[in-house]
Amino acid sequence: MKNRLHKWRLLSLFAMIALILSGCGKPFLSTLTPAGEVAQTQFDLMVLSTAIMVLVILVVTVMFIYVIFRFRRKKGDENKIPKQVEGSHKLEIIWTVIPILLLIVLTVPTVSYTFALADVSPMEKKDKDGKTKDALVINVRANLYWWEFEYPDEGVITSQDLVVPTDQRVYFNLKASDVKHSFWIPAVGGKMDTNTDGENQFFLEFDGESAEKVKNQFYGKCAELCGPSHALMDFKVETKSPEEFDQWISDMKSAKAPKAEDGLAKQGEEVFNKSCIGCHAITPNDSRPEQARRAPNLSNFGERSKIAGVMDHSEEDLKNWLEDPEKYKPGNKMTGTYGDLSSEQLDALTAYLMDLKVENK
Amino acid sequence: MSTYAQKKGIGATIWDYLTTVDHKKIAILYLIAGGLFFVVGGLEAMFIRIQLAVPNNDFVSAGLFNEIITMHGTTMIFLAAMPLLFGFMNAVMPLQIGARDVAFPFLNSLGFWLFFFGGVFLNLSWFLGGAPDAGWTSYASLSLASPGHGVDFYVLGLQISGAGTLIGGINFLVTIINMRAPGMTYMRMPLFTWSTFVASALILFAFPPLTVGLFLMLFDRMFGANFFDAAAGGNTIIWEHLFWIFGHPEVYILILPAFGIFSEIFATFSRKRLFGYSSMVFATVLIGFLGFMVWAHHMFTVGLGPIANAIFAVATMAIAVPTGIKIFNWLMTMWGGSIRFTTPMLYAVAFIPSFVAGGVTGIMNAVAPADYQFHDSYFVVAHFHYVIVGGVVLGLLAGAHFYWPKMFGTMLNEFLGKITFWLFLIGFHLTFFIQHFLGLMGMPRRVFTFMEGQGLETGNLVSSIGAFFMAAAIIILLINVVITSVKNEKVGNDPWGDGRTLEWAIPSPPPFYNFKQLPLVRGLDPYWLEKMEGKKGMMPAEPIGDIHMPNNSFIPFVLSMGMFIAAFGAMYQVDDKPWAIPVLILGLLIVFGSMFIRSIKDDHGFHIHKEDLLDEDDKEVKA
Numbered sequence: 001m002k003n004r005l006h007k008w009r010l011l012s013l014f015a016m017i018a019l020i021l022s023g024c025g026k027p028f029l030s031t032l033t034p035a036g037e038v039a040q041t042q043f044d045l046m047v048l049s050t051a052i053m054v055l056v057i058l059v060v061t062v063m064f065i066y067v068i069f070r071f072r073r074k075k076g077d078e079n080k081i082p083k084q085v086e087g088s089h090k091l092e093i094i095w096t097v098i099p100i101l102l103l104i105v106l107t108v109p110t111v112s113y114t115f116a117l118a119d120v121s122p123m124e125k126k127d128k129d130g131k132t133k134d135a136l137v138i139n140v141r142a143n144l145y146w147w148e149f150e151y152p153d154e155g156v157i158t159s160q161d162l163v164v165p166t167d168q169r170v171y172f173n174l175k176a177s178d179v180k181h182s183f184w185i186p187a188v189g190g191k192m193d194t195n196t197d198g199e200n201q202f203f204l205e206f207d208g209e210s211a212e213k214v215k216n217q218f219y220g221k222c223a224e225l226c227g228p229s230h231a232l233m234d235f236k237v238e239t240k241s242p243e244e245f246d247q248w249i250s251d252m253k254s255a256k257a258p259k260a261e262d263g264l265a266k267q268g269e270e271v272f273n274k275s276c277i278g279c280h281a282i283t284p285n286d287s288r289p290e291q292a293r294r295a296p297n298l299s300n301f302g303e304r305s306k307i308a309g310v311m312d313h314s315e316e317d318l319k320n321w322l323e324d325p326e327k328y329k330p331g332n333k334m335t336g337t338y339g340d341l342s343s344e345q346l347d348a349l350t351a352y353l354m355d356l357k358v359e360n361k
Numbered sequence: 362m363s364t365y366a367q368k369k370g371i372g373a374t375i376w377d378y379l380t381t382v383d384h385k386k387i388a389i390l391y392l393i394a395g396g397l398f399f400v401v402g403g404l405e406a407m408f409i410r411i412q413l414a415v416p417n418n419d420f421v422s423a424g425l426f427n428e429i430i431t432m433h434g435t436t437m438i439f440l441a442a443m444p445l446l447f448g449f450m451n452a453v454m455p456l457q458i459g460a461r462d463v464a465f466p467f468l469n470s471l472g473f474w475l476f477f478f479g480g481v482f483l484n485l486s487w488f489l490g491g492a493p494d495a496g497w498t499s500y501a502s503l504s505l506a507s508p509g510h511g512v513d514f515y516v517l518g519l520q521i522s523g524a525g526t527l528i529g530g531i532n533f534l535v536t537i538i539n540m541r542a543p544g545m546t547y548m549r550m551p552l553f554t555w556s557t558f559v560a561s562a563l564i565l566f567a568f569p570p571l572t573v574g575l576f577l578m579l580f581d582r583m584f585g586a587n588f589f590d591a592a593a594g595g596n597t598i599i600w601e602h603l604f605w606i607f608g609h610p611e612v613y614i615l616i617l618p619a620f621g622i623f624s625e626i627f628a629t630f631s632r633k634r635l636f637g638y639s640s641m642v643f644a645t646v647l648i649g650f651l652g653f654m655v656w657a658h659h660m661f662t663v664g665l666g667p668i669a670n671a672i673f674a675v676a677t678m679a680i681a682v683p684t685g686i687k688i689f690n691w692l693m694t695m696w697g698g699s700i701r702f703t704t705p706m707l708y709a710v711a712f713i714p715s716f717v718a719g720g721v722t723g724i725m726n727a728v729a730p731a732d733y734q735f736h737d738s739y740f741v742v743a744h745f746h747y748v749i750v751g752g753v754v755l756g757l758l759a760g761a762h763f764y765w766p767k768m769f770g771t772m773l774n775e776f777l778g779k780i781t782f783w784l785f786l787i788g789f790h791l792t793f794f795i796q797h798f799l800g801l802m803g804m805p806r807r808v809f810t811f812m813e814g815q816g817l818e819t820g821n822l823v824s825s826i827g828a829f830f831m832a833a834a835i836i837i838l839l840i841n842v843v844i845t846s847v848k849n850e851k852v853g854n855d856p857w858g859d860g861r862t863l864e865w866a867i868p869s870p871p872p873f874y875n876f877k878q879l880p881l882v883r884g885l886d887p888y889w890l891e892k893m894e895g896k897k898g899m900m901p902a903e904p905i906g907d908i909h910m911p912n913n914s915f916i917p918f919v920l921s922m923g924m925f926i927a928a929f930g931a932m933y934q935v936d937d938k939p940w941a942i943p944v945l946i947l948g949l950l951i952v953f954g955s956m957f958i959r960s961i962k963d964d965h966g967f968h969i970h971k972e973d974l975l976d977e978d979d980k981e982v983k984a
Binding site for chain 2: 024025026029030031032039041042045046049050052053056057060061063064067068071072073077080081082083084085086087088091092095096099100103106107110111113114115117118174176178179180182184186187189190191192193195196197198200201219221222223224225226227228229230231232310330331
């Protein structure tokens, strides 16, 4: 058994090293490839705490291995009675004080970064018109199973694909409109809950260089159990350089309600106006109150990277989705709200939706 | 053999167990019921791992998956781990303090039957329209939105079984305070008794917040209240606080008794007195106390603000200190000892690195800013399984092998026991170690599937393979139990040979009155002290005399069943079923009727006469 135990420990050590070498997950998703100030801070804290903890584990392991090999009951010792030791004040003080010292090393950065990461004071500074002076603010509203992103100072609303500028702090207001969700972009920073009562605030920073490595797209997830399709409540983050971002915002601001021109899209528009427009808006400057915004804003649907957050952005998948959303996202709120669509209607609607674009490229 | 253990028909045996108030038989009931729920929770775990073995799997549907994870967590915590620990507490603690039973034998039985009926009620949800699906934490906004009766089953089932747990905890407290044998001072109590004491105190303070939370939710869901409905002025965060004010101490309610079991095992199989006994006691009490100060570390991402987060982060880290003291004391108990690697000792030895791994990730989680990444990811799943499986479940398995001979009078097979151990240990690390990395790679917890191309495939497959090792281990354990029970080779008082505490000074299984004469305790590890002085058994503290024993009673069973019936009425009145209110009233009538009968009927118990006890002495001498 001695050898087996030994081998097992070696094996797990190798497994651990192999894991570390085999990579740290995908850079668009993993917390181990931090892409921004917040994730970097958190990563550094992870490394610091892991280092301290590995130290502790090493000490325990060395003692542990020594003890279980050295003090095995050997043949011939069956009747030996070891000395009955009560304890040792000296030793006990040592292993009380050393952990306290180690914890202090960990406590100081913990407390200081807890406050640093909660600093959202730039959100408070407003100008005469009530707009935030020097910070970009995005309102995130989580819904059963989709995300709405509102740029309140610009009067722009979009959904599912979050568009952000790189290399600056972006401030978020977070809330949920039905049940609790949690907003998480692992590669860029930790999560924060979107509650049904009250708004939460935090900031993230998207590093330009890291963003380039992942083709300007990070993955976001819902991190709080919210119902059957919790696992499918993904969103995408599209990063743009500050100039491109300003361009995008101005495109979004000036976008008009689209006019379908060719025949198929025209038919699609009719279907849309009959079945979909009650919930889905198609302009970024949706002035309705949020209770009325019951489904994702589709103004730039044609430019998005996924359908419903998880399906490929292709005509085929769009038709599949429109035909039976329940199959792809169980428990969603769209199922059964618009009746059956014939295959002609599906083709037309698909053509129309794929044409919804705002960027002047 | 005792004259009281005559051959009985199966019906008489069942009736005996339905009405028993004997702590040793109630322990066996806890073991059977807890074991049954452990298997159910284990099957649910296997379904989870099968579903997540490959990306985009459709082994179970999204909604069903949420029911499975909810029931896995709820079952394992409330219906498997706690009752199994209660089983060992019942079986061993009164013997360790030299008592003839617990303080309130009737309540002991009531506690068990409430737990049992609550657990059965909760699990009936599978057959009556679907299980709860809002997670074992049942966060308010989701649980109020959950359709059907699933969450109602959760609320009512836990309310009933929680009452049973509370009763059990109070009973143990009173027992330890009042019923210690002469000479058994607090600072001579074995560590398992101490941890039972502290865990019971935690139950006393932690279960009321849960009860309150469950009542609020019960009224919200079944009687139209709005405590947690934000739209109507309620607040969902209150549920989170109430739940975790209970939920965090609950973790210590589970782990402390496991610490106690391990402390006994380390001392026994190292043939050494527990190193630093008084600091171990101090650490146990301190962990219990700090356990109430840290609940909000489960809520770092809720948005409580940096001040609350910082305070709770530091408080949480403080728990590492007493836990560290314990780890080093166990190592030093083995140091210089004469270690025998029996199955229980293997579990105890393996527990140290496993639990340390779970403990250090706990400290990592306490680093609030880093926890924003860990929280609700698979990192946390890995962390709490390292603590609960690597701590509590290893403790339960160790305890099962260690105390089996004392409870049943026969030893579990050591060879099969060691196979179980190795399979379980390998499976456990294979399943959960890699989940740390899955979490760091961005996998949220409680997801019913994951997509290809996100780097999560290998880790999930490895994890699922590990789960099968654990399942195999448990199957071998069950085979072991069957083989052992069939063979039924009887063992003596001290089958491990190195017993230190009072329970090893009396026959296995003990006679129903435990101690013919209460023992005189002369120090820590009283039985060991006597053995070292060349004596065979304990010195009696009293002459042989009549022993007063309680009568069996069917009332706890009936009373608990009344609650069970009332729960159905409460639940279905939501649907305006005409029979629901009458059923509710009928159930409550049974409950109050049982209480009434218990109150007015004089039940003085009976006496075992001195002469009968002396007769037995003669027999023992002959045998």
